[in-house]
Amino acid sequence: MENSSNGAFSNFINNKVLPPIMKFVNTKPVKALQDGMVYALPFIIIGSVFLILSNIPIPAVAAVIKASGWAAFFNQAYTVTFGVLSLWAAVGIAYVYVRNEGYEPLPAGLTSMAVFLLLQTLNIANPLVAAMGKAGSGITNAAGNVVMSGSAVSQNIDKLPKVLQDFVQAPVTGVVNITWLGGQGMIAAIIVGILVGWAYSAMIRKGWKITLPEQVPASVANQFTAMIPAGVILIVAMLIFAAFSAFGNTDMLQFIYKVLQTPLQGLSDSLGGALVIAFLVPFFWFFGVHGGLIMGAITSGLLIPNTFDNASLYKAGKLTVAQGAHIVTNEFYNNFINLTGSGITIGLVIFTLFAAKSVQFKTIGKVEFVPALFNINEPFLFGLPIVMNPFLAIPFFLTPVIVALSTYLVIYFGIVPPLNGFAAPWTTPAIISGFLIGGWKMAIWQTITLVMSTAIYFPFAKKYDAILTKEEGEKAAAEAAAGNAEIEKM
Structure with a gap:
């Protein structure tokens, strides 16, 4: 009866739940988002290195670097790599969308970049405004030392004629x-990336392009092919910018940030959001679907900005939850929810290496050990297997949820600091990644999560191992009996 109900549930998931989800994940916009964001990753990772170099978590060393002026150089490199990650995303998403449609993609990527810049107001607040007043930052020198307080700045500006005050501010x-x-x-x-990719592809498909004679080099002809779609898209973008400016006294980027991004980032950064993500990754994997890719595609647009916000706070020396630091970032997802692989299966690896008795467990454990160090566990998922295995379902679902819950709470209550914005590659081994993304306290906490994984998996693995050992013993006995019967016939 139990097997029948399990089979009915599996059929329901495979036939009713997964098909619409997979249909959504495989849509052109989501595929463009998933693959287009990859183009930003090198800049995010390299920029993270410059971020750490400019803010070494050792006060004495950080002070020397700042005084030498090198911190400013590192900050410059950070600003044009990690600091402009949305620009890379806009280019990459449109590029991939059009590439997947079978057309020359680079003009679409550049068009998307132009649109993304066109839709924002091309000005910045005068730095004097932030420097003025008792709560102002004041004026600092190259070493970061305040040479004139905010109050002094205000007092001196107030001495100027009104028209000059308005001009300098x-x-x-x-x-x-x-x-x-x-x-x-x-x-x-x-x-922007998705809409530009869609519109550009649609216009090319309908023949909205300038076709030059065959004698014209392809590199030149391709640019004329892009001219009409790019021109139409840029004109529409200009009209959108004009509408926001005239009727809303704002621009589209600020509007989207206030109305859409801020609430979604808050949702992704909540305890509930962390638990849902932690559950859904192994849930999809259990039914043989790549949970990491699905949830990564859905959440990266929110969790990467959370990482960026934390990096900015870390750079400013204000990395605390009280000052707005996010708890759930892309590194929370990569280096805790998916630590040692989806389901945090390091506990299962440790069991197979030190306590397993069955040949199947021991063999797969040896194969999985090295990949697990780099957060890869497909040998377990399909070789043990964990996929569709009711004996290991509970720890597989439970471990990442418990780790997500406990990690959220230790950061929330200040036991360990928030993640610093360093974008450690997802293959970075545990403990090392913990140190990079949060210092020695996070490395210790990551070690504790590995122990938690071991404690959760152990009793379930032991029971499953006993079943496998019994089956292997029965199979060996049957084979021996068959061999003896053959000998007797001879």
Whole structure:
């Protein structure tokens, strides 16, 4: 009866739940988002290195680097790599969308970049505004030392004629505001990339292009092919910018950030959001579908901006939950929810190496050991298997949920600091990744989560191992009996 109900549940999941989810995941926009974001990853990772170099978590060393002026150079490198991740996303998403449609993709990627820049107001607040007043930052020198307080700045500016005060405090125009090229512009970048990719492909498909004679080199002809779609898209984008400016006194990027991105980031950063993500990754895997890819595609547009926000706070020396640091970031997803592989199966690896008695467990454990160090566990998922295995379902679902819950709480209550924004590659071994993304306290906590995984998996693995050992013994006895029967016939 139990097997019948399990079979009915599996059939329900496979026939009713998974098909619409897979249909959504395999849509053109989601595929473009998933693969397009990959183009931003090298810049995110390299930029993270410059972030750490400019903010070494050793005060004495950090002070020396800052005084030497090298911190400013590292910050420059960080700003044009990790600091403009939304720009990379806008280019990559449109590029992949059009590439998947079978057309020349680079013009679409560049068009998307132009649209993304066109839709923002090209000015920044005057730095004097933030420097003025008792709560102002004041004026600092290259070493970061305050040379004039905020109050002193206000007092001196107040001595100027009113017209001159207004002039020196006016926004700086004719510049690109990198605020919207970073994490705050991510949802807008995703929308722009997808819409540009879709519109560009549709126009090319309908023949909206300038066709030159065959004698014209392909490199030149391709640019003329792109001219009409790019021109139409840019004109529409200009009209959208004009509408937001005229009727809303804002721009599209700021509007999307306030109305859409801020609430979604808050949802992704909640305890409930963390638990849902932690459960759904192994849930999809259990039924043989790549849970990491599905949830990564859905959550990356929100969790990567969370990482960026934390990096900015870390850079400013304000990385605390009280000052707005996010608990759930892309590194929370990669280096806790998926630590040692989906389901956090390191506990299962330890069991197979030190306590398993069955040949199947021992053999697969030896194969899985090295991949597990780099957060890869497909040998377990399909070789043991864990997929559709009721004996290991409970720890497989439970472990990442418990780890997500406990990690959220230790950060929330200040036991360990928030993640610092360093984008450690998902293959970075445990403990090392913990140190990189949060210092020695996070490395210790990550070690504790490995112990938790072992404690959760052990009793279930022991029971399953006993079943496998019994089956192997019965099979060996049957084979021996068959061999003896053959000998007697001879």
